[in-house]
Amino acid sequence: MSARNDTGSVSAHVKIYTRAEHNVSRSQISENALKVLYRLQKEGFDAYLVGGCVRDLLLGREPKDFDVVTNADPDQVRKVFRNCRLIGRRFRLAHVHFGREIIEVATFRGAGEEQNDKQVLNNEGRLLRDNVYGTIEEDVWRRDFTVNALYYNIKDFSVVDYVGGMADHKTGTLRLIGDPDMRFREDPVRMLRAVRFAVKLGFKLDQECEKAIHNDAQLLVGIPSARLYDEAIKLFLSGYALQTFEMLRHYGLFQVLFPSTEDSLAVEENGFPRLLLIKALENSDSRIAEGKTVTAYFLLAAFLWEPVQMRAKEKMAQGEVEYIAYQDAASEIIARQIRSTALPRHISMAMREVWSLQPKFNARIGSKPSRLIGHPRFRAGYDFLLLRAETGGADPEVAEWWTKYQHADENEQRKMTQPPRNSGTKNRDAKEVILKRLKTVLQKLES
Ligand code: ATP
Numbered sequence: 001m002s003a004r005n006d007t008g009s010v011s012a013h014v015k016i017y018t019r020a021e022h023n024v025s026r027s028q029i030s031e032n033a034l035k036v037l038y039r040l041q042k043e044g045f046d047a048y049l050v051g052g053c054v055r056d057l058l059l060g061r062e063p064k065d066f067d068v069v070t071n072a073d074p075d076q077v078r079k080v081f082r083n084c085r086l087i088g089r090r091f092r093l094a095h096v097h098f099g100r101e102i103i104e105v106a107t108f109r110g111a112g113e114e115q116n117d118k119q120v121l122n123n124e125g126r127l128l129r130d131n132v133y134g135t136i137e138e139d140v141w142r143r144d145f146t147v148n149a150l151y152y153n154i155k156d157f158s159v160v161d162y163v164g165g166m167a168d169h170k171t172g173t174l175r176l177i178g179d180p181d182m183r184f185r186e187d188p189v190r191m192l193r194a195v196r197f198a199v200k201l202g203f204k205l206d207q208e209c210e211k212a213i214h215n216d217a218q219l220l221v222g223i224p225s226a227r228l229y230d231e232a233i234k235l236f237l238s239g240y241a242l243q244t245f246e247m248l249r250h251y252g253l254f255q256v257l258f259p260s261t262e263d264s265l266a267v268e269e270n271g272f273p274r275l276l277l278i279k280a281l282e283n284s285d286s287r288i289a290e291g292k293t294v295t296a297y298f299l300l301a302a303f304l305w306e307p308v309q310m311r312a313k314e315k316m317a318q319g320e321v322e323y324i325a326y327q328d329a330a331s332e333i334i335a336r337q338i339r340s341t342a343l344p345r346h347i348s349m350a351m352r353e354v355w356s357l358q359p360k361f362n363a364r365i366g367s368k369p370s371r372l373i374g375h376p377r378f379r380a381g382y383d384f385l386l387l388r389a390e391t392g393g394a395d396p397e398v399a400e401w402w403t404k405y406q407h408a409d410e411n412e413q414r415k416m417t418q419p420p421r422n423s424g425t426k427n428r429d430a431k432e433v434i435l436k437r438l439k440t441v442l443q444k445l446e447s
C-alpha cells in the first residue's frame with residue numbers, strides 16, 4: 001500500500017494500519033501523553049507516539065514511558081507548553097513535565113545517510129553528534145529496530161509503518177533497519193539493546209543481526225564507560241538478568257562489559273564462580289518478580305567477587321598478608337572494571353563493604369557479632385554470605401549461625417557469643433608453649 005504522509009511526500013513503502021487493524025487503544029495511553037499529542041495537533045503540528053511505547057502497547061504491555069515525535073522544532077514545542085524544558089546536547093529534546101511524569105517530545109530527525117556539518121562521525125563510523133531536523137520518513141531511518149519504529153498518529157489513531165515493523169512484531173523478530181553492520185558501527189550500544197529487547201519481549205534476533213553482533217562485539221570497547229554502565233544496569237536490573245547474562249555471553253558481549261568476570265569464568269574450578277553468579281542473577285530476578293527492590297551494587301559485587309578472590313590469592317602467594325591482599329585486589333579489580341563500565345563512587349564503596357564484611361562473619365565470639373549486626377551494610381553482607389554458603393564458597397554452618405543469631409533474643413545472643421568453657425585454659429596452654437619455644441630460641445641465639 002502506498003500513501004501520502006503528513007509531510008506531503010509520497011512514500012512507496014509506508015503502510016498505514018487503521019484503528020480497526022491494530023489494538024492500540026487510547027485507554028492504555030497515559031493521559032499526559034494524550035494531552036501533549038492533542039495540544040500539538042491543535043497548534044497545527046503532526047504528533048505521534050513512537051518507539052518502545054507503541055511496541056509495548058501492541059503487545060498489551062504497560063509501557064515504561066511515552067515518547068512523542070513531532071514536526072515542531074524544540075523552540076516551537078517550548079512555546080506550546082508552559083511546563084516544558086529543553087534538554088540534550090547531542091540531540092535537543094523537549095521534556096514536558098506533569099508532576100512526576102515527564103513526556104519526552106522529540107523533533108523528527110533528519111536523514112542519516114549523508115554526512116553534513118551538523119552530523120559528526122568518528123573514524124569507525126560512530127555517530128558522535130547529530131542535530132538535524134527532518135521529516136517522519138527520515139526519522140524512521142534513525143531508529144534501531146523495525147518494531148521500535150512504529151508511529152501512532154493522533155490525527156486518525158492509525159499506526160504508521162515504513163519498515164515492516166508490524167510484520168516483525170507478529171513474528172516476534174528483532175530486525176535492524178538497514179544494514180546491520182553499518183547500524184552497529186554507527187552505535188555499538190545497539191548490540192546491547194538487541195539483547196535487552198530480545199530477552200524482555202521474548203523476541204528472536206534475525207539472522208543478519210546475529211551475524212553482525214558476532215563480528216562487531218568488540219566495537220563496544222570504544223563506547224564511553226558511563227554509557228555502558230547505564231546500559232549494563234538496564235540489562236541486569238530488568239527482571240531477566242539470568243537470561244540476559246547467558247545471551248550476552250553467547251554473543252561475546254559480556255566480556256566487553258565485565259572482562260574480569262569473563263576471565264574468572266574461563267578458569268573456573270568446580271563450577272563455583274559460575275554457581276555464585278547464576279544464583280545471584282536468579283535471586284535478583286525473583287526479587288523483582290516479587291516486587292522487591294534490587295540493588296546494583298549487590299549484583300556487581302557478585303560479578304567481581306571471584307576476580308577479587310583470584311587476585312588476592314595471587315598476592316598472598318607472593319607473600320602479602322591476607323587483609324592487605326584482599327584490599328589491594330579489590331582496588332585493582334575495581335580499577336579494571338571502571339575502564340569498561342564506569343561505577344559511581346557510592347556503588348564501588350558499597351561493593352567493597354560487602355566484600356570486606358565476608359571474613360568478619362567468622363568472628364562469632366565476644367562483642368564482635370553485636371557490633372557487626374549494627375553495620376550499615378550488614379544485611380547486604382549477610383545476604384552475600386548466604387549466597388556464598390549456598391554455592392559452596394562459605395561454610396553453611398557459619399551462615400546458619402548468623403541466621404539464628406539475628407533472630408535470637410538478647411539472652412540467647414549472649415549465650416551464642418560466649419567463649420567455649422575450656423578455651424581459657426586452652427589459651428593459657430598455648431601461651432605457655434609459645435613462651436617456652438621463645439625461650440629456647442633465645443637460649444640458642446645467646447650460645
Ligand atoms: P524501553 O522500553 O527500554 O524504554 P525503548 O524502545 O522505548 O525501550 P528508549 O531507549 O526509550 O527505548 O528509546 C526510544 C526509541 O528511540 C526506541 O524505541 C528507538 O526507536 C529509538 N532509539 C533509542 N536508542 C536508540 C539507538 N541507540 N539507536 C537507534 N534508535 C534508538
Ligand code: MG
Nearest residue numbers: 051052053065
Ligand atoms: Mg522508552
